[in-house]
Structure formats: structure tokens, C-alpha cells
Amino acid sequence: MRDSGTHSQDPPGEQVMKKIKGAPLRFPAAGGNGAIAAEKPAATSHVMALDRALVRRLLHTLDNPPINVILWNGEEQTGSQSAPVARVWIRDRKAFFKVLTRPDLHFGDLYSAGRIAVEGSLVQLMEIINRASRNSAHIGIIKKYLAHPLNRSRASAQGSSRDNIHHHYDLSNNFYKLWLDKEMQYTCAYFPDPDMTLEAAQLAKMDHVCRKVQLKPGDTVVEAGCGWGGLARHMARHFGVKVKAYNISHEQIVYARERANTEGLADRIEYIEDDYRNITGKYDAFVSVGMLEHVGLAHYGELGEVIHRSLTDVGRGLIHTIGRNRPGFMNAWTERRIFPGAHPPSLREMMDIFEPREFSVLDVENLRPHYAKTLEHWLERYEQHVDQVSSMFDQDFVRAWRLYLSASIAAFTTGSLQLFQITFARPLDTSVPWTRAHLYTDRG
Amino acid sequence: MRDSGTHSQDPPGEQVMKKIKGAPLRFPAAGGNGAIAAEKPAATSHVMALDRALVRRLLHTLDNPPINVILWNGEEQTGSQSAPVARVWIRDRKAFFKVLTRPDLHFGDLYSAGRIAVEGSLVQLMEIINRASRNSAHIGIIKKYLAHPLNRSRASAQGSSRDNIHHHYDLSNNFYKLWLDKEMQYTCAYFPDPDMTLEAAQLAKMDHVCRKVQLKPGDTVVEAGCGWGGLARHMARHFGVKVKAYNISHEQIVYARERANTEGLADRIEYIEDDYRNITGKYDAFVSVGMLEHVGLAHYGELGEVIHRSLTDVGRGLIHTIGRNRPGFMNAWTERRIFPGAHPPSLREMMDIFEPREFSVLDVENLRPHYAKTLEHWLERYEQHVDQVSSMFDQDFVRAWRLYLSASIAAFTTGSLQLFQITFARPLDTSVPWTRAHLYTDRG
Numbered sequence: 001m002r003d004s005g006t007h008s009q010d011p012p013g014e015q016v017m018k019k020i021k022g023a024p025l026r027f028p029a030a031g032g033n034g035a036i037a038a039e040k041p042a043a044t045s046h047v048m049a050l051d052r053a054l055v056r057r058l059l060h061t062l063d064n065p066p067i068n069v070i071l072w073n074g075e076e077q078t079g080s081q082s083a084p085v086a087r088v089w090i091r092d093r094k095a096f097f098k099v100l101t102r103p104d105l106h107f108g109d110l111y112s113a114g115r116i117a118v119e120g121s122l123v124q125l126m127e128i129i130n131r132a133s134r135n136s137a138h139i140g141i142i143k144k145y146l147a148h149p150l151n152r153s154r155a156s157a158q159g160s161s162r163d164n165i166h167h168h169y170d171l172s173n174n175f176y177k178l179w180l181d182k183e184m185q186y187t188c189a190y191f192p193d194p195d196m197t198l199e200a201a202q203l204a205k206m207d208h209v210c211r212k213v214q215l216k217p218g219d220t221v222v223e224a225g226c227g228w229g230g231l232a233r234h235m236a237r238h239f240g241v242k243v244k245a246y247n248i249s250h251e252q253i254v255y256a257r258e259r260a261n262t263e264g265l266a267d268r269i270e271y272i273e274d275d276y277r278n279i280t281g282k283y284d285a286f287v288s289v290g291m292l293e294h295v296g297l298a299h300y301g302e303l304g305e306v307i308h309r310s311l312t313d314v315g316r317g318l319i320h321t322i323g324r325n326r327p328g329f330m331n332a333w334t335e336r337r338i339f340p341g342a343h344p345p346s347l348r349e350m351m352d353i354f355e356p357r358e359f360s361v362l363d364v365e366n367l368r369p370h371y372a373k374t375l376e377h378w379l380e381r382y383e384q385h386v387d388q389v390s391s392m393f394d395q396d397f398v399r400a401w402r403l404y405l406s407a408s409i410a411a412f413t414t415g416s417l418q419l420f421q422i423t424f425a426r427p428l429d430t431s432v433p434w435t436r437a438h439l440y441t442d443r444g
Numbered sequence: 445m446r447d448s449g450t451h452s453q454d455p456p457g458e459q460v461m462k463k464i465k466g467a468p469l470r471f472p473a474a475g476g477n478g479a480i481a482a483e484k485p486a487a488t489s490h491v492m493a494l495d496r497a498l499v500r501r502l503l504h505t506l507d508n509p510p511i512n513v514i515l516w517n518g519e520e521q522t523g524s525q526s527a528p529v530a531r532v533w534i535r536d537r538k539a540f541f542k543v544l545t546r547p548d549l550h551f552g553d554l555y556s557a558g559r560i561a562v563e564g565s566l567v568q569l570m571e572i573i574n575r576a577s578r579n580s581a582h583i584g585i586i587k588k589y590l591a592h593p594l595n596r597s598r599a600s601a602q603g604s605s606r607d608n609i610h611h612h613y614d615l616s617n618n619f620y621k622l623w624l625d626k627e628m629q630y631t632c633a634y635f636p637d638p639d640m641t642l643e644a645a646q647l648a649k650m651d652h653v654c655r656k657v658q659l660k661p662g663d664t665v666v667e668a669g670c671g672w673g674g675l676a677r678h679m680a681r682h683f684g685v686k687v688k689a690y691n692i693s694h695e696q697i698v699y700a701r702e703r704a705n706t707e708g709l710a711d712r713i714e715y716i717e718d719d720y721r722n723i724t725g726k727y728d729a730f731v732s733v734g735m736l737e738h739v740g741l742a743h744y745g746e747l748g749e750v751i752h753r754s755l756t757d758v759g760r761g762l763i764h765t766i767g768r769n770r771p772g773f774m775n776a777w778t779e780r781r782i783f784p785g786a787h788p789p790s791l792r793e794m795m796d797i798f799e800p801r802e803f804s805v806l807d808v809e810n811l812r813p814h815y816a817k818t819l820e821h822w823l824e825r826y827e828q829h830v831d832q833v834s835s836m837f838d839q840d841f842v843r844a845w846r847l848y849l850s851a852s853i854a855a856f857t858t859g860s861l862q863l864f865q866i867t868f869a870r871p872l873d874t875s876v877p878w879t880r881a882h883l884y885t886d887r888g
Contacts, residue, residue, distance in 0.1 A: 428859050
């Protein structure tokens, strides 16, 4: 699966951003750089000594990895003596210079446009780039970039959160069905056994969450950001609780309601198409799986207030989110093209939710390897259904999502991203479990 | 055990701070307030209407709890209709006014001096005070107090960390032996079964720590702040590792070396009387149990650097510390009389150790109920040996430590304090365990 995608046969530089059929590829307006993919590549030109020198410099910066670079005239340079894990085709000089100036943004667009192609393992290529960028001298420059006020503002630009959510989650339920599990869990699964199926691991994830907040029959639960409603169904079906589940994605809520009706769970689940900030009522448990990435740092205190007013005195809560070892931003391309407005927080940043209201953090579990594994399953299924994806979207989209899934695997395997599950309770709650052993006992 | 101590028979107001025999009671110099205990109480005076009104006001502020207050003329006021869990004797008017003005500091000193006495459950009395101070209108004042710049400076005043450690830990090994377990663990135990003995729970704690950092035979471990060396002995004996264990308490290091020699472990453990900042070498694991409380916020980054330079690329680390739900300070009396310089951090504050060097936090476990249970065992043993304590120290000391242990139980049962175990690794380390199930399987 790591060797998915041999794309050197793609005719490069001829794909433009256009809708083929089905849902359009809704890349948001993106200023000057937004037009990169549609830009007409320069006519194939000679390779100059400078080009070769820059390739050598680039490979050196990446610690001479097992990667070959093939320039627009077919000339190939090897990164190391080992057999290459990936051959990177650069189709024109303009693409080459763009990727050198702002790789975090332009690589994704040029790859999506077919002006850069990768033969071999895209995942391993991304891992090599991640590791090198962590270790190299460039890290100083990257840090400066991250500290730039314009970037600081990125994570808190939440005026358009509905647009952002719509951009990603309303793409098409049929698209996500192609590669997600049956319960449509678009969040990290939990693999007690690494060899279990994705379906089993998503059920195990939902059980893990329910056990962490100690659900018992008759409890009431509020869920903030419920996706296609799978966790709410799981809780209602297997734990005998009543759930109110909030989500601002229209297509997801419609899907969730239909399934609850079909599966006879409609009397126990209310799916509400609204923002988590409009949650009302008191509940025995608050859960939020994969929403915090879209909340925005500036709103963490507000989220804490929502939890504070929603939980009973012995209520338990869980937040499951992509995170980071230290404050930083989502890869620029992913944030611009795939997840507008997304921000993976560090634990320090997350404490803005809990500390003002003195919630007791009971348990933090980092499931990073589980997200890499989950994404490997998704990428494998995606490639298995790539013909169907191609019948729904244009090739730029097909490549963009291949890159996004591959780069995400690399981000988790190399520790650029983490996956935190945080369980919490009121400070005076003495009903918290004595140990965590109950999470690891098989149910009868 | 909760009803330990009926002290109404103590002749009040006649105890002064003096050494009886054994180690002196080394209360640090403490400015104007430091002299409170030795101060001569006012001659017994009449109880006035104002005094009665203030008692009623005090009981009202505490939500009219099942506590009776007995004034210096024997007059008793009841807090509620229920049978009292504690009767509080206030022996003179000066004591009464002092405790009203600055209860967090003066109650402890006046109790130690015998000018306030408690009949019934000191623990339940402290729990009531903790809960009320969390809920009452006073919380605004308390917050202001905590935000005061003079208080902010408390936690970082580390110039005298050797003096601080000496003050507490060099009291007398024989004193601690009276009420600690056989391995002299003066940190939170771990009770997989709440009914297990303290000895078993301290062994379980040490196992828990060793499993969390995945010790295997042949590993090298560095321990920062090793106490009397019990964890180092446990690791060397049961996990086949080599340990370098640092501590600046002379008496503890001498004790630890003697035991390692006696128990044939001297070839596997090196006890070093030095500061953690002087740790040298590379290790497979870094552990620190109960030292962070004394490190001081200003030094967290430095501690992170020490860990960074001490761990191999696949090294794992664990820090075990008393903490808080949000930034705040140790109770003023405890910090002044018992643990000078101590500061229990919030998780947000702790991230100053991990985030600058991008350590991956893998696991945070909050063992708060286990510390309450541990302290209950300590208090029970302390009371069982109170005659021996009395033969070593004066009655002020005996009462001060009774209060300290009782108030600490209350701090954990009411959530004023937490106990965090944080496990971490390098960001690129892929050898981290797949799940935490290995912590919950019985060893053969």
C-alpha cells in the first residue's frame, strides 16, 4: 500500500482545474498563489547548469535520500546510492522554481496539477521531507514563518467556519463512502490489535470513547461535531443512552438522520444542524471527536464555557483531536486546499478549554500510530476505488486527495501530528474510576 | 482514621516553639507572620457580641457546615443542625482575629501552637473549608491574591532550593520511617485495588512507572530526585537495569547507598548527591517521581533541556508530580512551614518542559484519588506512632504534621490538588507501545 500510485504515465502539464462531473472541486479563493495549478506551464526548455546545481542542493538539503529527481528534459539525478523509494518528475522549470521557493504550499498544487509527478511511494517521499525539514537548518526559517503575524491570524479566522466545514464535509457523501468504514467514521480509529480491520477498529474506537466517559444506560450525552452520526448511533445502540448530536454540515446531518430512522434509533438520537455554541441543556457526558481541529484557538475558552454549562456536577467529558507536540500550523497546502481554517493544537493550547473552569484532566492518550494506520486503510481503499473517484471529480482532485492522505500518513509516522484523547471531569467529582483497567477488559 | 485526633484535652496557649529532643523544628525565617506561634496569647477575655457575630458570619461563609466553634470562654456555636464532624476550639481572641484575616496562613500556625484545637475529624474540617472556599464569593479575593506579583515570584524563588530540600527531607530518616512504607516512598502510591496495603501499593506504583517507560534488562536509567532510593532499587532488582539516581538531600543519599550496599545492588545503582541540572550521559529512560514540585516554574525549560540532552533517540521519560487543575499556589501555610519553595503546576505550566524540545506526550494519568488514599495510610501510621514522634519533636511539630497530612488528604479529595504522571518520548520515536494494555496485564 505504501507503493500506491505510479503516475509517470500521466501526461503532465495538461490538466487544468475543471469540473469533469459530479460535485465541483471547490478550492477556496486563494489570492495570488491560488492560480498556480491553472497557470500554463512554460514550454519545455533546456536544462541548465543552474537547474542541475539546484537539484543537487535540494537533495543535499534532504540529507541525500533515496529519491531520484527527473527534470523536464528527462535527465535524472539520484539522491543516494540506494534504490530510490520514489522518483519525482518535475515537468517544467517554472514548477521547479515555485517548489523551491515555497515547498509547503506549491508542492501540493503542482502535484495536483500534474506538473510534478511521483513514481513509487508518495508516503515515503513525504516522510523523508518531514524528517529533513525537522532536522535541517531550514527549521529556523520555518519557525520564523510560523511566527509571522499573518500566520498567527490563520487559526483564529473563524468568521467563515460554516464555509470551511461546508468546503470539506459537504463534498459528497458518496465520495466518503468509497473509502471510509461502514459507520462513516472520518476520525482516527483505535486498533487494540494492529492487524484488525478498519471496521473493527472504528467500532473499538467508539467503545474506547464510551468507556472513557463511563456511559451507562439512561445517561444523556451531548456530542459536539457528530460527523455522519456514527458515534451517536453506537452510543445509543450499545450503551443505552440518549444523545443530542450537533453538526453544521447539512449533508452529514441529513445522512445521520436517515440512518437513525432506518436503524430504529430515532427515538434515542436527536441530530441538530447547529453550531456547538448553541448547545442547550444538561448532560451526563460531553463528547467531541474530531471537531476541535476546526474550532480555532480564539474560541477554546468559549468551548470550555459550553462544556461547563452543559455538564452535570458528575458529568464526564472527552475531546478527541489531532494535535501537535508544540504550537504550530497545519501544512499550508493542506490548510488552504483541504481543510480551510483547521488548526491542530498543542496540549498547552488545549488547556485553554479546561483550566479556566478548573476541569480535572483525568487522562490524556496519544493515539498517533493509530491515525497513521487508519490513514493507510483509507488510502488503500481510496486507490481501490480511484476509478469511481475519477468518475466523480477531475484528475486534479484525484491527485490532491491522494497527496493529502499520503502526506497525512507521513505527518503521523514522523510525529509532525499527534492524536490526543483527553478525558476530564468536574474538580469535585469523586465518581471517577479508580484506575483505567476498565478500558482494557474484554466485554462479555 | 478520618476521626483521628481528639485534642480538646491539650492545654491551649501554653505550647511554645521549642526543641524537646531530636532534630529541631526548622521552620524557616518568615517575616512578620513567622512569629505568630510563639506570640503570647492574650489573657482570656470576655466574649463580646462582635465575636459572636463574627463566628456566625464565618459559619455562614462556610455554608453552615456540621462544625461547632467553641470560643475562649467555653461558649459553643453550632454550624448546622447535623451532628458536628468537628468542634473547633479557639483559645483566645487574638487567634480568632488572626485566622479571620488570613486563614490560609494563620490557621496552620495557630493550630500548631495549640491556640486553635480541633476535636473530631480534622480531615473533614479541611474538606469543608476547601469546598466552601471554592464556591464562596471569597474566590474573587483569593484569585486576586494569587495574581499578586509578590505571589507570582514565590514559585520561582529557587536560589535556595538546597535549603528548601534540606528543610523538609533532611528532618530525620527515623521520623519518616515511622509512617512511610518499607521502601520509603514519600510519593503517591498506586492502588489497583483500593483495599491493598500501602506496601503493596507502593510496589505497584513503582511497577506502573517502570512499565510506562517500558524498561527492559540492560537499559540505562537516570532518575532526577530519587528520595531514599526505593524506585532505583526496584528498577535494578526487578527490571535488570542500571540506574544513576540524583538527589541533593544528603541524609537521603546516605540512606539510599547503605540500602543498595546491604541489598547487593550497589553494582547496578549509582546514587549521586547533586542537582538534576548536573546530570551527564545518555540514558534509555528518564524518570522523576515527586521532584517537579520543587523545581520552580522558571526552571521548567532548563529541565526540558536536561531531559533532551540525557535521552537517547528512542529514550522514554516519565514525570510524576503533584499538580493543579489551573495555575495557582500551594496553600500558604504548607508552602511556608512544610514545603518551602514548592509549587504544584497545572498541565499547561508543565508543557514548558515538553513543548520547546517537541517531546511527544504519550500519556497523562491523573492519580488524584490514589494520593488521598496514600495520605490516609500515612496519617493512620503517623497517629499510631505519635508517641515516638513526640519523643523526637515538640508538640508544635507533632500538630503541624498532623495538620499537614490531614489537609493534604482534603486537598486531594476535594480536587484542589491533582497527581499527574506524564509519559513522553522523542517525536520521531516509533517504538512507543501500540496501546496501554500492557500496563494492565498481570505479570507472570
